[in-house]
Amino acid sequence: MTGILSIQLESEQLMLRIQDFKILNSEQSITEKEPVLVLIAGDASDRKFFRLINDPIGAICMQFPKWEGGYGGDPISWIGMHTALSQMELPIPKIIEIDETNACIWTEDLGDTFLNSTLIEPILDINNPKCLKSINYYKESLLLLIKAQYPKRKIDHPAINRFFDFEKLFFELNFFVTHFLNGFMNLNVTEDNPDYKGLYDDLNLLAKKLDACERVLCHRDYHVRNIMLKNEKIYWIDFQDARMGPHSYDVVSLVRDSYVNITWETRKNLFSYYLDNMNNERELNNLKPISRTSFNLELLLMGLQRNIKAIGSFGYLATKKGKPNYLKYVKHTLEILSSPEAQIHEETDLKIMMPQLYSLINNLYKGELSIKLEEKIKNYF
Secondary structure (H helix, E strand, O other), X not given: OOOEEEOOEOOEOXXXXXXXXXXXXXXXXXXXXXXXEEEEOOOOOOOEEEEEEOOOOOEEEEEOOOOOOOOOOOHHHHHHHHHHHHHOOOOOOOEEEEEOXXXXXXXXXXXXXXXXXXXXXXXXXXXXXXXXXXXXXXXXXXXXXXXXXXXOOOOOOHHHHOEOOHHHHHHHHHHHHHHHHHOOOOOOOOOOOHHHHHHHHHHHHHHHHHHOOOEEEEOOOOOOOOEEEEOOEEEEOOOOOOEEEEOHHHHHHHHOOOXXXXXXXXXXXXXXXXXXXXXXXXXXXXXXXXXXXXXXXXXXXXXXXXXXXXXXHHHHHHHHOOOHHHHHHHHHHHHHHHOHHHOXXXXXXXXXXXXXXXXXXHHHHHOXXXXXXXXXXXXXX
């Protein structure tokens, strides 16, 4: 693929180049009548996003740091996953144009409504009638996961040879150690430090147990800010990091999301809804059902891993990327991890299975380290 590849949209051939437009910041008043690009708030990545206005096309320009491929969060992987997800008939934004020279992918503009924008109540609660519409969106989002996990036919995609195996799972857990415990909290947590040998044993055990889970296609970053709504229809974005991993990976990313307050009764209802529908799909594919007891344990283990990784990411964004706003979600994530519902399974107590890890979580949430954590966060604001 060289130069600019134009994709026909309706009957027009488009040639969009970022250098052909004036670029404005979102704070600037827009007085121009000619088409301009407005820099809009992006995600936690190094990409930039621009909205094309004063033009009937209605496009978003997504600019990558450079044009390359092969590691996941790159434009080649984005295009490859876009192709695969389109073949699976999953709702994703249409590509308008690909500009390799400027490392840009132009897509349709889905607007500004993310899944979290539909949450009109401070807590998502299945017993609150005002939450019904949002809960239905959550359920629809879970059904879309099943559609991706059990496609009607075999479809090749960049994620097919990328796995959440022990190495990758442990890397994500160690990301928490490197960028939050050490990088943000300034603790001296190392494998060589005898005070933390038990912690590393627990992290290894967690990664091993999740490595043994059956693998399906995972979006990998499936939270309320990567699910959009346009005309009441759900769309996926930010899917370039897709990877093969446990069924529960995306489920807990959404239902145990650091950005949203959800009652545990609501979480359990959504988990059950996913499992029932996933097992229905497995039956259609002549596969044995996954037991509720087995899946509930996987949910707890995966939820633990995902929440720990999220805290690590918040530390990384603050210390390495100059994005401290995510620190406000650390305490809520620790609250989720400290809940009995996140620790106790029908047959297992995770606190007993991984005592050093949970001792650390408890210390960060309401022990001596919680005081240091609050002081560290205050210093960023």
